[in-house]
Amino acid sequence: MSDVILHHYDLSPFSEKIRLALGYKGLxxxxxxxxAVPPRPQLDALTGGYRRVPVMQIGADIYCDTQVIFRALERVQPEPTLYPTGEGISKALSxxxxRSTWKPAIGVLVDHIGEHLPEEFIKDRRDHYLGYDISKEAMAPMLPVYVQQMTAFSEWLESILAENGPYLTGDRLSVADLTCYHSLWLLRANCGAETIDAQLKLSATIIAWMDRIAAIGHGSVTDMTPEEALAVAANATPADSFAADADPSGLKLGTRVTVTPDDNAKVPVEGVLVAADAQEVVIARDHAETGTIHIHFPRAGFETLAAEGSAAQTAA
Ligand SMILES: N[C@@H](CCC(=O)N[C@@H](CS)C(=O)NCC(=O)O)C(=O)O
Known part of the structure; x- marks a missing residue:
C-alpha cells in the first residue's frame, strides 16, 4: 500500500483529529x-478544488473531510478500531x-487572539469559507452567547463521560472523542489552558479526558513536499477497495456529478461517479499533473447531484 499522506497545517483542529487517529492506529x-490561506495549487490539483483541510491521500485516492478520512483509515488498518460501538453513535456525536461548536469556538478564540490574525486570513475566511466576519470587533457583541454555547455543550460532554466514561462511547476511544476534543484543543492551545478551563468552566473530568486524548500523540511522521505528493498520485492508480454501487438516490455509476459541502466553502467538485453507498461517494477526475484520481467524500453534510448538462442517470 502507498503511504498515508496528510495535507494539513499545525493549527487546524480538524487536522488534529486525524493526526491523533494516525497516532492511535500506530500508522x-x-x-x-x-x-493556512490559499492559494494551494498542488492540493487543488488533487482535490478538484475542494478547499478545506485536512485532506488525506493514499496514492491516487484522495479523501476530503474527516468523516470519510476516518472511514478510509478503518479500511487501511481495522485495529484498533475508531468505532468500538459502531459508526452511528460516533458520527452523530461528531x-x-x-456543527454546533465551530462558530462559538471561533468567537471565543478571536476574543483572545483576534488582534494577531492577519487581515488576509480574516478576509479569506469571510469571503471563501464561513461567509461571516471573524474579526475580533465583529464577533465581540456575541461573545457572551459563544461562551454560553460552549459551556452548555461542554456540560453535555461531562454528562456523557459520567455515564459512559472514560471515553464518550465507553471504555475505548472512538471518533467521537477525537472530534469533541478538537475545538477545545484549539482554544486551550491558543488561549492558554487555564484561561479556557476557567472561562468555559471545564470540569476536572473533561480536563482528564482531554489529557488522555492528547497522550495518544501523532505517531511516526515524516515530512513530504506538495510536489512529491503530486508525483505520488501521478505514479499511482486508484486502489481503494471501496467499490459499492448503491447510491441511495438512484444515481448510476458513470454519471457526471458535482459534490459540494452543504455548510461552508461550498465549492462544487465535478467528476464521474465511480462508487457510492449511503456513507461515501467517490468520483473520478483526470488532471494533467496527476492522471486519473479518485476523490472520496462523505454523504452526510454533502450534496451529490447530476452535473449541469449531464443527463441525470438514475435507477428507475
Ligand atoms: N467538515 C470538514 C471541516 C474541515 C474544516 O472546516 N477545516 C478548516 C480548518 S480546521 C478549514 O478548512 N478552514 C479553511 C481552510 O483552511 O481553507 C471536515 O470534517 O474535514
Missing amino acids: AWRSVKVE QWWD
Missing part, C-alpha cells in the same frame, strides 16, 4: 504542510459537535 504517515 507511519507522511505530512504535507499547506498554507456531526453535532462540529
Whole structure:
C-alpha cells in the first residue's frame, strides 16, 4: 500500500483529529504542510478544488473531510478500531459537535487572539469559507452567547463521560472523542489552558479526558513536499477497495456529478461517479499533473447531484 499522506497545517483542529487517529492506529504517515490561506495549487490539483483541510491521500485516492478520512483509515488498518460501538453513535456525536461548536469556538478564540490574525486570513475566511466576519470587533457583541454555547455543550460532554466514561462511547476511544476534543484543543492551545478551563468552566473530568486524548500523540511522521505528493498520485492508480454501487438516490455509476459541502466553502467538485453507498461517494477526475484520481467524500453534510448538462442517470 502507498503511504498515508496528510495535507494539513499545525493549527487546524480538524487536522488534529486525524493526526491523533494516525497516532492511535500506530500508522507511519507522511505530512504535507499547506498554507493556512490559499492559494494551494498542488492540493487543488488533487482535490478538484475542494478547499478545506485536512485532506488525506493514499496514492491516487484522495479523501476530503474527516468523516470519510476516518472511514478510509478503518479500511487501511481495522485495529484498533475508531468505532468500538459502531459508526452511528460516533458520527452523530461528531456531526453535532462540529456543527454546533465551530462558530462559538471561533468567537471565543478571536476574543483572545483576534488582534494577531492577519487581515488576509480574516478576509479569506469571510469571503471563501464561513461567509461571516471573524474579526475580533465583529464577533465581540456575541461573545457572551459563544461562551454560553460552549459551556452548555461542554456540560453535555461531562454528562456523557459520567455515564459512559472514560471515553464518550465507553471504555475505548472512538471518533467521537477525537472530534469533541478538537475545538477545545484549539482554544486551550491558543488561549492558554487555564484561561479556557476557567472561562468555559471545564470540569476536572473533561480536563482528564482531554489529557488522555492528547497522550495518544501523532505517531511516526515524516515530512513530504506538495510536489512529491503530486508525483505520488501521478505514479499511482486508484486502489481503494471501496467499490459499492448503491447510491441511495438512484444515481448510476458513470454519471457526471458535482459534490459540494452543504455548510461552508461550498465549492462544487465535478467528476464521474465511480462508487457510492449511503456513507461515501467517490468520483473520478483526470488532471494533467496527476492522471486519473479518485476523490472520496462523505454523504452526510454533502450534496451529490447530476452535473449541469449531464443527463441525470438514475435507477428507475
Ligand atoms: N467538515 C470538514 C471541516 C474541515 C474544516 O472546516 N477545516 C478548516 C480548518 S480546521 C478549514 O478548512 N478552514 C479553511 C481552510 O483552511 O481553507 C471536515 O470534517 O474535514
